[in-house]
Amino acid sequence: MKPAAHASAAIEILTDLEAKKRPVADALKDWGLTHRFAGSKDRAQIASLIYDVLRKRSSLGFRMGAETPRALVLGALAFTRGISADDLAAQFADSPHAPDALSDAERKALNSSTLEGAPAFVRGDYPQWLDAHLQRIFGEDRADEGAALSERAPLDLRVNLLKGTREEALAELSHLHPEPTPHSPLGIRIPLLADGRGPPVQSEPAFLKGLVEVQDEGSQIASLIAQAKPGEQVIDLCAGGGGKTLALSAGMENKGQIFAHDRDLRRLAPLHERAERAGVRNLQIRSPRGKEDVLKDLEGKADLVLVDAPCTGAGTWRRNPDAKWRMRPGSLEIRQKEQDAVLGDAARLVKPGGRLVYITCSLLAEENEDRLQAFRAAHPGFRPVPIREALSAAGLGALDPYANADGSGLLLTPRRSGTDGFFVAVLRQ
Structure with a gap:
């Protein structure tokens, strides 16, 4: 398929998305099943273009x-990929499967339009209803923060210290031109390919033998702040696929015990294979069993409870750009209730003197500071640890500038720290 045919396919898929209001991954899968002539490279190019549009x-x-859909695809080709109107016209004329020829109005827009006079939510590429929420956190910088969230995300890896060092990983992956991440001492950043995709690192020997795991630098930082120590009893309460579980276990040097739990059994499924590949030996997976309390025996015994809470995912829009357009005010309200519930569940597991680390991949105060304020009102025995104190203890004092306004948590964003958006706070019992 030629580039012009990729543009036609992207327009077709975006039209389907507009009509059916469903996740982009589902639309891409269905298109591929009905267009089997398109090879894997063609499908990847089409997907990359669609994600550029959605960002x-x-x-x-x-x-x-x-x-x-047509206007958006033309705009992405011109303004994101830098293809001129003349080159687009030539590409379209050269392919029988191309979109229709450019109109005069389209040529004018491609050649001379700007964002002058656009409101913040347009310049920042986020839903209008979120403008007040983001203004509360970022003020006049909200459009710039949103714009940074609309760029392509980097490909970050975490070095698994149970299997080797960062220097060894950099050497093994040298053909991918890796660089150390700027903040995490365990991170490696791999340059993206020309079309915005990352190379297939999950087929690399370094990945297959467990030396590296795919994990954004912000997620690595959150795990480091938790300071899981050898010999401790640790609970990852919302473990999901186990990225932070594996990071915590490596920090514990396989000493002590880490318990991974998630309310969704399906999300835990990959952790079994991932833990084996990573060489983790101190892990117990506590899968949900109906109404049974599978953590009851751990009440008041945990040195550390990590709550990577369910959230709107507003900090991950670089990776999941369709999610921001499907997000509704009602989903924010649902997430707040879930966050309150999981924090309450975590409180009963922390032993006296233990700590609770609250993490979201959201930027919204309603999911971050507000939830901690509500939690402390209901559980006055927990006190916040100043985030600069927690950063110093973790050897991450250089991240002090990213503390939130009152110093109670760390707020990472693509614009500030070059990471996904994360909020991290530490409380002690």
């Missing part, structure tokens, strides 16, 4: 004067 849908639509 910047509002600003592309503003500049093009329309948010139709």
